[in-house]
Amino acid sequence: MTPAAFHPEPIIVSDLRLERGGKAVLTGFSLTVEPGEALVLLGPNGSGKTTLLRALGGLVRPLSGEIRLDPQTVAFLGHADALKPSETVEQSLQFWAGLYGGDASQLDAVMVRMALAHLARRTCGTLSAGQKRRTALARIALSNRSVWLLDEPAAPLDARSRERLAALVKFHCAAGGIVIAATHVDLGWEGARVEDLRTAPTKTGAGVG
Template sequence: MHLNVQDLSVARGGIAVLEGLSFTVNPGQALILRGPNGIGKTTLLRSLAGLQPALNGEINAPNESIAYAAHSDGIKHVLTVRENLEFWADVFGTNDIAPALNAFELEPLANRPAGALSAGQKRRLGLARLLVTARPIWILDEPTVSLDIHAVEMFANAIRAHLVGGGIALIATHIDLGLEADILDITSFKAKPVAMKDDAMEGFL
């Protein structure tokens, strides 16, 4: 399975922000998205994950093959760390949470309510959900927010293991994760401003 994007245009608030994007990410490959704040990285990732429609173009990857992690940790605060992972494992039809607990060093916290975790621990739990999805394509939006240096390395190791297993990772990040990855700077795909016709401006005069 691969992620193939052809001539894609995406919009935020009904206004095009990126246009003409084409790329392919193959099994075992990571692609890092770069570009200034506000360029449209999050909008692009949400469109790729099937959370909002694209304006034009094609996204060739089934939605059920994609796991998406954004700025929200997506955890239930009243459940323990273990219960959170068991909940998501049940949702995705998997049953072994041990690799997720181990990859993000969550075993000592397994019986602690998620609401009692620090910001970094919550982030680790949120990212650990990826490992129980059994989905081959990971789409990640600034995944290292709130992580310390050691936790960033945990995350990078989880990505490496995912790639070795034939998975795909598409990551929007400003930091160097130490991964062997291609870089795609989307700045050149910024949509051209829409010129307003003179008669459309008359209502403001």
């Protein structure tokens, strides 16, 4: 892969209040994430990590507070991999690269990096959970977006694939990009900052993390 050069503005979250299902999950929450940084939002279900990630991506409206993040710079990976079962891996990645305005010339290199080259002509509906997740991560890598928001990115991955993910994140951050991941397990990303939401400001009553 040829590294892109990203120059995003810092992400600034100020005095944020979030609710899920009518219950407070975070209140008075502030955070700054600098270009070139990987941040891991760590916490069990109910700690607010997914709600926070969705708020950063513009998918959840905060009750109060401010998020300074241009949504046009964001590539979002949720629990669903967003793959059409009838499309091949290659077709799916070509589609997403085109939709994002990414660099399709990097397709082959990204597939090699994520161990997908031998699956290029397999339909996504026949892939294992881990293979689907690697394909979804490849579409994020092809997005040409400076900010990656990843929800439980390593959940279905084996040890080798987790190493590939860690290398991909390191590569993106080295180019000036920002990665924020929500997870309930240690991702083992070298140099990443961890924000433990179990100790973040909350109100009584857990929401869905």
